[in-house]
Amino acid sequence: MDISREVFDTVASCFRIDGKIVDVVPMTSGIINRTFKVTADSNGNLKDYVFQRINTFVFKQPKYIMSNIEYVTHHISDKIVENGLDAEGVLHFLKTDKDVNYVDFSEGFWRAYEYVPNSYTVNTCEDFSKLRSAGKAFGNFQNMLSDFDATKLYETIPDFHNTRARVEGFFEKVKKDECGRVKEVEAEIKAIKELMPLGVKLNEMIDSGELPLRVTHNDTKINNVLFDITTNEAKTVIDLDTVMPGLVAHDFGDAIRFAANKSAEDEPDLTKVGLDIDRYRAFAEGFLSEVGNSLTKNEIKTLALGAFTMTYELVVRFLDDYISGDKYFKTLYEGHNLVRTRCQLALTQDMYEKLDKMNNVISEISGIEF
Ligand code: GN1
Ligand code: MG
Numbered sequence: 001m002d003i004s005r006e007v008f009d010t011v012a013s014c015f016r017i018d019g020k021i022v023d024v025v026p027m028t029s030g031i032i033n034r035t036f037k038v039t040a041d042s043n044g045n046l047k048d049y050v051f052q053r054i055n056t057f058v059f060k061q062p063k064y065i066m067s068n069i070e071y072v073t074h075h076i077s078d079k080i081v082e083n084g085l086d087a088e089g090v091l092h093f094l095k096t097d098k099d100v101n102y103v104d105f106s107e108g109f110w111r112a113y114e115y116v117p118n119s120y121t122v123n124t125c126e127d128f129s130k131l132r133s134a135g136k137a138f139g140n141f142q143n144m145l146s147d148f149d150a151t152k153l154y155e156t157i158p159d160f161h162n163t164r165a166r167v168e169g170f171f172e173k174v175k176k177d178e179c180g181r182v183k184e185v186e187a188e189i190k191a192i193k194e195l196m197p198l199g200v201k202l203n204e205m206i207d208s209g210e211l212p213l214r215v216t217h218n219d220t221k222i223n224n225v226l227f228d229i230t231t232n233e234a235k236t237v238i239d240l241d242t243v244m245p246g247l248v249a250h251d252f253g254d255a256i257r258f259a260a261n262k263s264a265e266d267e268p269d270l271t272k273v274g275l276d277i278d279r280y281r282a283f284a285e286g287f288l289s290e291v292g293n294s295l296t297k298n299e300i301k302t303l304a305l306g307a308f309t310m311t312y313e314l315v316v317r318f319l320d321d322y323i324s325g326d327k328y329f330k331t332l333y334e335g336h337n338l339v340r341t342r343c344q345l346a347l348t349q350d351m352y353e354k355l356d357k358m359n360n361v362i363s364e365i366s367g368i369e370f
Contacts, residue, residue: 002083003034005024007107007108008191010103010107011110011112014096014103014105016096016097017049017094018040019040020042021038021040022041023038023039024039024051025037025222029034031240032058032330033053034052034053035051035312038051042241048115049112050114051111053109054102054108054111056109059156061113065154065240065241066100066101069240070093072243073091073240076145077090079144082099090236091240092114094111116227119229119236120229120232121227121295122223122227123223124259124264125279128279128282129232130232131222131259131282131283133163133227133232134255134259135286135289136287136290137236138251138252138255139286139288140290142155142214142217142291143290145215145295150215150245153217156241156242157246161218161250163199163203163312163316164200166313167196167199167200169320170316173323174323175222178325179324180312184338185322185341188342189319191315195348195352198308201308201321202302202309203304211298211299211302212299213246213247214245215243215246215248216245216251217237217242218243218250218251218254219239219254220237220251220252220255223258224238224239225237226238241246247302247306248306249305249306250309250310253303253306253307253308253309255306256280256284256306256310256312257310257347260275260283261273263273263343265340265343265344266340266341267339267344270342273347275307275350275351275358279363282339284303285365300362301351301362301370305359306363307347307351307358311351318340321367
């Protein structure tokens, strides 16, 4: 591993972890931060933690994320306790002797939380009951934050899901072509242009006041849900780095983009890529069972569009990173961001074709006529 054991020892001692670190295993799901499962042995008692090194190219002000996380996790655990429930699944971030929830030193910006026992994550999911449960978990997260004071939150990445700003920024980069890669991707650029009118429809609805901003998670991939080993139900939602004001359609949509795709998000064989309408339905059932009653009609009517929009946005973001020299997302091989782009574009096009079907499903579940 490229990070030495001493680094983990230093982080552990700053967080006052008892005992000696006996094992460090990389956890692979995210494509931004570095995440490790770390086991400490204190007189024969083994305890697991999650250590994360924050990507400070992406998060320019990592202290702001940690401030947001502090507020959000407290708000959620207070609510759970008020309702007489067990806050076991709420992430418990460790503090240093300076009473802060991070360690910032020459080897990076680190945070740590206690590993949630008896839990696991999945990267793909064909099991409808698990998808329904994940939908409920993200819906419930939304509910928990419905009375959270958004002015306490820093905008950790400005314009994170401002699709229009993403597309405009992308076309600036195309003009500059700083890596000389634009000629390879003309077909994808053309498709981005063609799909733009629908891709920025949510922006227009925000501008005209048709959709409310809420406090949302903004990174609702199914691998950001912890499932219980015994019951296979969702236990909690993790990765709170991008909790910021946003649209319900963003959270619903990003979850669908990832979990209702028949393939992984970077599948090179495009014949395998496409929206599975039954997986979509299962997630939507869970999500709406939690939040359906608190959403406006326009919010419900834009959920399917949210899935299209978030997938389109990822096409733009992956291609933007490709033509800029792969600086943002971790890549595993040369051209990985281009493979991701093409996969997400195939999915966007499939959703474009299936938009009526997707809307019908939401209409059936919610009982709202479109
Ligand atoms: C990143 O943190 P992670 O790896 O779950 C990205 C998301 C993208 C996703 C695509 C802060 O999520 O916005 O949807 O990759 N997070 C950030 O896999 O940019
Ligand atoms: Mg993330």
